[in-house]
Amino acid sequence: MPKFLKVDSVSVYEHSIGYKNLHPLVSVIPYASVTPIHNSLNQYGVYALFLLENNIEELNYGMGKYDYQAGTLITVAPEQIGGR
Numbered sequence: 001m002p003k004f005l006k007v008d009s010v011s012v013y014e015h016s017i018g019y020k021n022l023h024p025l026v027s028v029i030p031y032a033s034v035t036p037i038h039n040s041l042n043q044y045g046v047y048a049l050f051l052l053e054n055n056i057e058e059l060n061y062g063m064g065k066y067d068y069q070a071g072t073l074i075t076v077a078p079e080q081i082g083g084r
Contacts, residue, residue, distance in 0.1 A: 004081065008045040041083040050074040 007013045011021045017034045019027070052072045076082055 004041050004043040005083075006043050006045065007048075010046060013042075013046075013048075041081055043079075043081050044076045045078050047078065048076045050076075 005012075005016055007016075010023070010025060010027045014021050014027055014029070017029070017031075019029050019034045021027075050073070052074065074082075
């Protein structure tokens with residue numbers, strides 16, 4: 001069984017990628033300026049939006065795998081699982 005990162009707050013996610021917490025409830029993270037994200041599955045307890053500027057070969061979301069193209073907007077809600 002894979003290990004999940006439980007993202008119960010914005011600060012938990014920021015800490016996991018090495019980003020300085022500027023606000024406890026909202027964050028805009030430029031991924032070019034943080035530690036590379038390792039392959040992980042996240043169990044979200046927050047709402048999140050991810051704008052993918054680059055192609056990602058494959059991403060797990062729920063029970064399936066998806067191919068995302070550049071410029072894709074991904075949304076997640078509490079109790080969803082996603083990652084790679």
